Amino acid sequence: MAMKLFYSPIHGFIHKVLVVAHEAGVWDQLEFVPVYPVKDGYSIAAINPLHKVPTLALDDGTVLYGSQTVVEYLDSLSTTGHRLYPAEGPARWDAVRRLALADTLFEVTVVMALESLEQPPREMVFKWNWAKVVRAVDQMEEDAAKGFASFDIGQASALHGLSYLERQTSRGLHAPVPEGWDWRDGRPALTAWWDEAIQRPSVLSHLNKEYEGEESAEFCQSKVAEVLRAQGKPAPDSPAPVPVDFVPPGN
Ligand SMILES: N[C@@H](CCC(=O)N[C@@H](CS)C(=O)NCC(=O)O)C(=O)O
Known part of the structure; x- marks a missing residue:
């Protein structure tokens, strides 16, 4: 390999x-x-x-x-x-923009997931990031409603971001994130796109x-x-586990 x-x-x-x-x-x-x-x-x-x-x-x-x-x-x-990255031109910039949208949705959700382990969680972190999540998912609905020429890197990232968001919202975050919130509600184009996209062999390979x-x-x-x-650096044959920078409470 x-x-x-x-x-x-x-x-x-x-x-x-x-x-x-x-x-x-x-x-x-x-x-x-x-x-x-x-x-x-x-x-x-x-x-x-x-x-x-x-x-x-x-x-x-x-x-x-x-x-x-x-x-x-x-x-x-x-x-x-x-290729999932289209050749240069409008299709590429649109795919890369949607990649940034979904990857940032993922990253702000990671921030909220980590904050929910804090006792007590700081509401500011959720207010600041949740607004971004809602607007990002609304933008994804608008993008899905226009349709896609073919599966691209922006859609691969949307699957990644939305599946992680669902994992965290179904576990429950903190106010102002509503309990039981589902990104599908009021977003029919995105829901229809998702239902089809998760049938791809590349998703079924591991989901x-x-x-x-x-x-x-x-x-x-x-x-x-x-x-x-x-890399030409020395390393032991049987290295010991190496501590990470940070272990959240309860892990
Ligand atoms: N910008 C990074 C974000 C990846 C990311 O957030 N990875 C998390 C997944 S939990 C991680 O490795 N966190 C460990 C840490 O930050 O110590 C990327 O797109 O690769």
């Missing part, structure tokens, strides 16, 4: 990087390395200073991070003839499937060590 994908196999979540790897026909070139970035033992800071997933390591030790970098790279390897491979912290560290060795 030519590449190691460090990522979190979260049940019920549609991973943009997995969708893109599948759509690009490069799934079989990936070695999956589960990382639980807020669980002790799983630090990948030695190969990514940001200690964030997804992180992609190539066999020569090159490390790519930032999901947008990872997916653009995977799309560049596409063997299928169907709601238990991760069945090795996922220990020791395994993660052994793969980090392989990347370091590919």
Whole structure:
């Protein structure tokens, strides 16, 4: 296998990087390395200073991070003839704009999910970010109502952002996020698009499937060590779990 994908196999979540790897026909070139970035033992800071997933390591030790970098790279390897990043021109800028919209929706939802672990959670964080979520999902409805020429990177990211948002709103966030809020309510075009998009083989490849491979912290560290060795740096054969920067309460 030519590449190691460090990522979190979260049940019920549609991973943009997995969708893109599948759509690009490069799934079989990936070695999956589960990382639980807020669980002790799983630090990948030695190969990514940001200690964030997804992180992609190539066999020569090159490390790519930032999901947008990872997916653009995977799309560049596409063997299928169907690129998720359209060629330059209006279709590309529209796809990249929708990518930014959905990725930022994901990121502000991560901020709220983390804040909901604070005792007590600060309402300011939810007020500030929730307004962005509602406007982003309204914009997605407007985009879906116009229709899409073909499946692109903006839609891959929308699957990612909306599935994560649903995971968090169904668990319950904090005021002003209404209890029982569902992004589908009042958004028929987005709902219809979603119902069709989740039937894609690239989504069915992992959605709601238990991760069945090795996922220990020791395994993660052994793969980090392989990347370091590919970079010409020293690394032990059986590295110990490495503490992460931050473990939230209750984890
Ligand atoms: N801008 C990043 C965001 C990725 C991201 O938020 N990853 C989270 C997933 S929980 C993470 O790794 N957090 C661990 C940390 O920040 O320590 C990207 O698009 O790759």
